[in-house]
Amino acid sequence: MKDDPRLLTEGEAEKVEMASLFLPALGRMAVCGGTHGNELSGVYLVQEMERQRKEKGDGVWPIPVTTVLSNPRAVEECRRYIDTDMNRCFSTATLSSPMTDSSPYEVQHAQELNNLLGLKGSADAIDMICDLHNTTSNMGLTLIHYSTSDWVTMHICKYLQTKITKVPVRVLVMDVPISDAYSLESVSKHGFSIEVGPQPHGVVRADIYLIMKEAVDMTIDWIHKFNSGTVFEGGDMEAFKFIKSIDYPRDPETRTLTAAIHPQLQDRDFCLLKRGDPLFLSFSGETVTYEEEGSLHPFFINECAYYEKGIAFHLAKKLTLTIPTVQVKKD
Amino acid sequence: MKDDPRLLTEGEAEKVEMASLFLPALGRMAVCGGTHGNELSGVYLVQEMERQRKEKGDGVWPIPVTTVLSNPRAVEECRRYIDTDMNRCFSTATLSSPMTDSSPYEVQHAQELNNLLGLKGSADAIDMICDLHNTTSNMGLTLIHYSTSDWVTMHICKYLQTKITKVPVRVLVMDVPISDAYSLESVSKHGFSIEVGPQPHGVVRADIYLIMKEAVDMTIDWIHKFNSGTVFEGGDMEAFKFIKSIDYPRDPETRTLTAAIHPQLQDRDFCLLKRGDPLFLSFSGETVTYEEEGSLHPFFINECAYYEKGIAFHLAKKLTLTIPTVQVKKD
Numbered sequence: 004m005k006d007d008p009r010l011l012t013e014g015e016a017e018k019v020e021m022a023s024l025f026l027p028a029l030g031r032m033a034v035c036g037g038t039h040g041n042e043l044s045g046v047y048l049v050q051e052m053e054r055q056r057k058e059k060g061d062g063v064w065p066i067p068v069t070t071v072l073s074n075p076r077a078v079e080e081c082r083r084y085i086d087t088d089m090n091r092c093f094s095t096a097t098l099s100s101p102m103t104d105s106s107p108y109e110v111q112h113a114q115e116l117n118n119l120l121g122l123k124g125s126a127d128a129i130d131m132i133c134d135l136h137n138t139t140s141n142m143g144l145t146l147i148h149y150s151t152s153d154w155v156t157m158h159i160c161k162y163l164q165t166k167i168t169k170v171p172v173r174v175l176v177m178d179v180p181i182s183d184a185y186s187l188e189s190v191s192k193h194g195f196s197i198e199v200g201p202q203p204h205g206v207v208r209a210d211i212y213l214i215m216k217e218a219v220d221m222t223i224d225w226i227h228k229f230n231s232g233t234v235f236e237g238g239d240m241e242a243f244k245f246i247k248s249i250d251y252p253r254d255p256e257t258r259t260l261t262a263a264i265h266p267q268l269q270d271r272d273f274c275l276l277k278r279g280d281p282l283f284l285s286f287s288g289e290t291v292t293y294e295e296e297g298s299l300h301p302f303f304i305n306e307c308a309y310y311e312k313g314i315a316f317h318l319a320k321k322l323t324l325t326i327p328t329v330q331v332k333k334d
Numbered sequence: 335m336k337d338d339p340r341l342l343t344e345g346e347a348e349k350v351e352m353a354s355l356f357l358p359a360l361g362r363m364a365v366c367g368g369t370h371g372n373e374l375s376g377v378y379l380v381q382e383m384e385r386q387r388k389e390k391g392d393g394v395w396p397i398p399v400t401t402v403l404s405n406p407r408a409v410e411e412c413r414r415y416i417d418t419d420m421n422r423c424f425s426t427a428t429l430s431s432p433m434t435d436s437s438p439y440e441v442q443h444a445q446e447l448n449n450l451l452g453l454k455g456s457a458d459a460i461d462m463i464c465d466l467h468n469t470t471s472n473m474g475l476t477l478i479h480y481s482t483s484d485w486v487t488m489h490i491c492k493y494l495q496t497k498i499t500k501v502p503v504r505v506l507v508m509d510v511p512i513s514d515a516y517s518l519e520s521v522s523k524h525g526f527s528i529e530v531g532p533q534p535h536g537v538v539r540a541d542i543y544l545i546m547k548e549a550v551d552m553t554i555d556w557i558h559k560f561n562s563g564t565v566f567e568g569g570d571m572e573a574f575k576f577i578k579s580i581d582y583p584r585d586p587e588t589r590t591l592t593a594a595i596h597p598q599l600q601d602r603d604f605c606l607l608k609r610g611d612p613l614f615l616s617f618s619g620e621t622v623t624y625e626e627e628g629s630l631h632p633f634f635i636n637e638c639a640y641y642e643k644g645i646a647f648h649l650a651k652k653l654t655l656t657i658p659t660v661q662v663k664k665d
Contacts, residue, residue: 050590051617081641139534203470203534205638209594209615259381263540284540286382307536310412 024154025332028230029193032131033069033120034219038090038187039308040077043207044199044215045135052219065227069129073116073187076108081205083308084109090134090196093189095182098123116187123190124182131155132191133222135215138200139307140316141270143170144214148195149177149184151242155193155229157326161240162225163218170214173273174242175302175319201270204307229331237328243273243300243319251315252283252291261285264305264315272302276318283315355485356663359561360524363462364400364451365550369421369518370639371408374538375530375546376466396558400460404447404518407439412536414639415440421465421527424520426513429454447518454521455513462486463522464553466546469531470638471647472601474501475545479526480508480515482573486524486560488657492571493556494549501545504604505573506633506650532601535638560662568659574604574631574650582646583614583622592616595636595646603633607649614646 034052036045052070055063072078074089086107092098097110098117120129138145144167146160160174181189188194197218202211229235252262262283268274276282276293283291299318303309306316365383367376383401386394403409407416417438423429428441429448451460469476475498477491491505512520519525528549533542560566583593593614599605607613607624614622630649634640637647 047591047594047617054618139537201534203532203537203638205535205641206470206636207591207594208600208636209597210600212594212617213597260378260538263378263538263543266540266544269539269541286378286543287385305537305539307534310536 023234023328023330026155026329028331029066029130029155029226031067031069031129032133032223032226033071033129033191034133034135035071035073035187036135037075037078038073038134039083039088039136039204040074040079041081041083041204042135042137042202043081043205044137044202044212045197046072046078047207047212048135048215048219064223066223066230068223069120071116071119073134074109074112076112083204086110088308089113090136090187091185093117093123093187094185095123097185113187117190121190129191130193131222131226132188132194133219134187134194134196135219136196136198137202137204137211138198138303139203140272140303140305141201142173142198142272142302143200144172144218145175145198145302146172146195146218147175147177147186147198149179149181149189151176151178151244151322151324153193154326154329156195157240157324158229158235158329159193159222159225160195160242161326162235163221164240166221166224167214167217169217171273173302174240176242176244176322178244229329232331234328234330237326239323239325242322242324243302244322246299246318246320248314248317249282249301250313251310252285260310262289262291265290268301268316269305272304272316273300273319275299276301354565354659354661357486357660359662360397360461360486360557362398362400362460363464363554363557364402364460364522365464365466366402366404366518367466368406368409369404369465370414370419370467370535371405371410372412372414372535373466373468373533374412374536375468375533375543376528377403377409378538378543379466379546379550395554397554397561399554400451402447402450404465405440405443407443414535417441419639420444421467421518422516424448424454424518425516426454428516444518448521452521460522461524462553462557463519463525464550465518465525465527466550467527467529468533468535468542469529469634470534471603471634471636472532473504473529473603473633474531475503475549476506476529476633477503477526477549478506478508478517478529480510480512480520482507482509482575482653482655484524485657485660487526488571488655489560489566489660490524490553490556491526491573492657493566494552495571497552498545498548500548502604504633505571507573507575507653509575560660563662565659565661568657570654570656573653573655574633575653577630577649577651579645579648580613580632581644582641583616591641593620593622596621599632599647600636603635603647604631604650606630607632 036049089109092113164172262285265281265284280293301316304316367380420440423444495503593616596612596615632647635647
């Protein structure tokens with residue numbers, strides 16, 4: 004990475020010209036917390052950023068930043084949601100569904116956020132959303148987004164992988180069409196959700212808060228450098244692609260869990276799962292093992308909010324992505 | 335500890351006779367889970383015990399055991415409580431308060447549990463309640479009860495301290511009059527609550543479940559041995575006594591937290607806190623230190639359910655208790 008492409012020699016400049024993608028400067032960014040009201044690192048980080056702006060003015064950050072407490076009623080009650088999971092309400096279909104008095108609070112509020120930050124899929128949509136989440140899973144810092152070909156987002160992920168060394172930084176790609184993508188960051192042109200864990204919901208841990216803060220600071224840093232003309236070199240980067248979900252063993256009649264995540268799998272998010280590895284330990288002491296052929300990587304292992312969704316963990320495949328060199332398009 | 339006092343030599347028997355307290359055999363024991371509906375180890379352990387009884391009959395345990403899912407509506411909704419914290423509803427005053435249609439669900443249900451397991455303070459009260467709890471604090475296995483002179487309970491605590499080696503086992507004494515004691519186990523003649531952590535509320539971890547199961551198994555084991563005539567020798571044991579609670583730093587107007595537990599204090603429950611030690615790290619980066627004179631031991635550090643109670647952690651004093659040798663009184 005070179006800080007000022009205007010200082011390149013002629014030969015170097017040609018090389019950059021050849022390989023570089025010239026992309027528009029990024030305008031405004033939104034930092035959203037409390038999309039799930041009991042994921043507290045994001046709630047307190049957004050409140051702290053709002054306090055800083057009040058104290059020091061808009062110039063506190065080198066780029067324009069909007070801060071949003073996404074689900075204020077759920078934050079107030081320290082619950083994930085009031086009527087329905089808001090981070091499933093941002094598909095194009097749900098955002099354009101007709102509203103009635105009996106529409107779930109979160110669907111109504113998702114449409115308001117789309118008016119504020121979107122409209123999703125339009126030229127008016129905000130350039131970047133960072134949506135802040137916590138998980139009870141031992142996922143370190145995980146950056147989740149929807150496309151392997153959004154080079155701005157991929158470059159920011161790569162930048163965070165390079166800059167943040169205290170915890171593992173993984174990139175997770177869902178790879179679904181953006182219109183079907185149902186989470187808040189799909190409203191913006193670029194963007195990702197930031198998952199940091201392990202942290203119990205309803206609790207804020209300083210170590211987890213500081214990792215989240217560093218991720219937001221480094222994202223702002225990247226955008227500022229990019230807009231200022233820094234060339235970000237391409238190359239290979241590691242990412243994970245969502246494959247499928249696995250549920251807990253359950254009683255066939257009552258649907259209650261009959262087993263917990265096995266102690267040998269607990270806290271080992273993104274390990275390589277091989278045939279015969281233990282998955283679950285039943286409450287009466289029997290081990291359930293992984294019996295599939297392909298080796299995959301489990302993540303969101305024992306996430307609190309996924310019990311009701313029928314998910315004990317997700318499985319992902321590891322990918323190596325090649326991304327191009329990017330720099331800002333000059334006017 | 336000798337398994338059969340009838341096998342002692344004459345001289346030994348005299349020594350035991352001199353020092354021993356002869357106490358009545360213990361009858362029925364209750365194992366209660368789900369007093370807080372989102373503390374899942376106890377919920378799943380009670381359900382597993384009920385499954386075992388169904389499969390193998392009452393003889394599955396060597397003593398009579400009643401299993402209770404204490405707050406079924408809160409368990410159903412995976413919430414701590416519906417209207418009010420049920421584990422604050424078992425004082426003599428609350429148990430005898432008149433019921434109306436608008437009485438909180440938990441107060442009504444506490445009175446039903448008192449009818450089932452009490453009456454509190456009466457000769458009919460059940461001999462022993464183990465009430466199962468989880469905490470987001472790193473408290474290992476902590477046994478909480480109300481009196482330093484309930485020798486049966488103290489002996490069981492000492493037995494668990496000896497037998498369970500995978501995690502630290504601490505004994506915490508609240509030392510309040512039993513009529514004021516507001517938690518479920520105060521209904522029984524003896525008893526304690528079992529706290530195991532760290533575990534996020536709404537999550538079950540196999541490692542935490544197994545520790546709780548071992549504590550219940552060892553309690554049943556002690557009662558069976560005691561009833562069978564085993565002499566349990568007295569001596570010194572370590573315990574902690576509750577002194578006071580400390581709240582988070584909060585915004586004076588909004589009452590919202592302005593700081594989290596400091597990373598150097600987080601997860602260090604029962605450490606020795608000295609003047610100048612860090613307590614909190616504010617969201618803007620300032621450290622708040624411990625400025626009191628006396629050295630005390632913090633516990634329930636960053637417990638999720640205590641945010642709303644205004645408690646960042648409790649402080650305790652370490653005690654050495656001397657307990658007498660006990661054995662069962664023969665009919």
